[in-house]
Amino acid sequence: MWQALYDEVKNEDFMIIAVAEESRGNETAKEWLDLAKPSYVTLIDREHHVADLYNMVNVPQAVWIDEHGRIVRPAETAGSHDAWRSMNREDMSMPEESTAIAAKAQKTYMDAVRDWAINGTMSKHAFNSAQVRTHLALPTENVALANTNFRLGFYLREHGQVEEGDKFLKIAVDLRPESWNLYRQAMNLREIGPNGFAANEDFFARVDALGAGRYYPPPNIEGFPTEAGFVPVS
Amino acid sequence: MVTVLTEAGATEVVSAQATGDDLWFAKTDVTRATGWNLKPEGLCQGDLCVPVPKANSENFVREETVNIAGFWRLLGRPALHDQAGATWMLGASASDRANALQSLEAPDFKLPDLDGKLHSLSDYRGKRVFLTTWSSW
Structure with a gap:
């Protein structure tokens, strides 16, 4: 998913680290990695240590970390959207409208990552310290x-x-x-x-x-679709 | 013998004796298994010390042994064990995690790639890092 972005940015100051939350380890991760052949760093996290440290609840989530090792966006969904919940569970098809919402969510998020990858702290998507703290979800x-x-x-x-x-x-x-x-x-x-x-x-x-409630809180990124994109099961 | 798991990994402790939810170690094994040190002022890691509670000190220190699980709970951290008391996990507390996150310094970790080569997040200091997760499931 991130390879195209990584190739496009081609910036020595930018690295992607994709962590597989995969307790079976290489057994289940290798097949995917052999297929995708990513040139960025891919790590295997059998104990879900990264999810623990960064208080993550699902995949894909992401954290943005600046050159000094400081968090500039805390854990949030890496472009997922609840619109997928309108998927037909028999044939996995999605209504056109929901497909469009999910695609827009993914693109909006990718565009934000790209902007930060290129512009660093100048990117409007990189939070200042106060904003990071506002968006941090702390573990109980x-x-x-x-x-x-x-x-x-x-x-x-x-x-x-x-x-x-x-x-x-x-x-x-x-x-x-x-x-x-x-x-x-x-x-x-x-x-x-x-x-x-x-x-x-x-x-x-x-x-x-979950009813009408969202599983993926929309990231605070301008243009990220906020509509539900699914009909709650009653 | 007891296997003690901490964030740093697994350690076998020959001297360990599990009694219910307590885990007694020889004082000399504490540092190796947990990274903490037993000093006259209590159980310490760096500048942080947890004093031995005076009222019921025998629940924590008896002669040359220490109840490491008891100390761990004093720190507000979970200390769990299997039914046989043969494997223990000394975990991190919510405030350990929250304090680390609120410092805004990205918590470091070390994990293998597919070939088993270890990488630390801190190896990539100097670059902007997009840290993301995925899974096959």
């Missing part, structure tokens, strides 16, 4: 506890205690139900879903339970 005690349970569950699974490990993964998911990272990763560890996707009936029930 339950989030910290969920992450600790996830790490322990992952380790136990890795070391032959699969059943007991799954118990800790379940506690993690229950403590932080809004994290699709934890929920879908735990599902994928139990069993790799059809086409590799951890999206079963239970997942869609969770999506439907």
Whole structure:
């Protein structure tokens, strides 16, 4: 997804680091990377350490970090939009209008990244310190506890205690139900879903339970579509 | 023997004895397993020290042993274990994470690429870094 942007910017001062939140590691990540052959940095994060450090709840999310190692945009969706919820679950088709909204969301976000990649602090999309703090979502005690349970569950699974490990993964998911990272990763560890996707009936029930609420808060970027793009399931 | 997991990785501690939610170590193992040091003023990391609570000090220090799980909870951090008490995870607290984020300095990490070569975020200091996540699932 980011290769075209990376090639286009061709700026020595800019790097993309794409972290695979992938507890199965190379087993599931390699196929994708062999296909995409990215020339930027790609890392494998089996324990979801980056999501823990930056308080992320799903993929793709992104953080912008300046030359001095300072956050200039905290974790937010990297262009995803709730419009995908209008997808037909049988044939994966989307109504034209929702496809257009999702595409506009993606393009608006990409354009903002490109602008910052080229212009750095001069980019209007790079936040100042006060703005970063306003947009920061801080973890709660339950989030910290969920992450600790996830790490322990992952380790136990890795070391032959699969059943007991799954118990800790379940506690993690229950403590932080809004994290699709934890929920879908735990599902994928139990069993790799059809086409590799951890999206079963239970997942869609969770999506439907969001009602009219958004899963992806629109990033504060001028022009990013704010309309729903989906009809809530009642 | 007990396996102790922290953010820095896994350490085997031969001296460790798990009793319920307490985990007792020989004092000499504390630094190796946790990166903290036991000093006369308490359990310390750098300038930060957690004093031994005077009222019930025997819950934390007994002769040459230390209840590391007890200290960890004093720090407001989760200390979890499997049913057998053979594997422990000493985790980070919400305020550990929140303080790091609020400093606005991007938390550093070290992760492997597909070939197993380790990269740190800080290796890319001097560049603007677009740090993004993805998954196959």
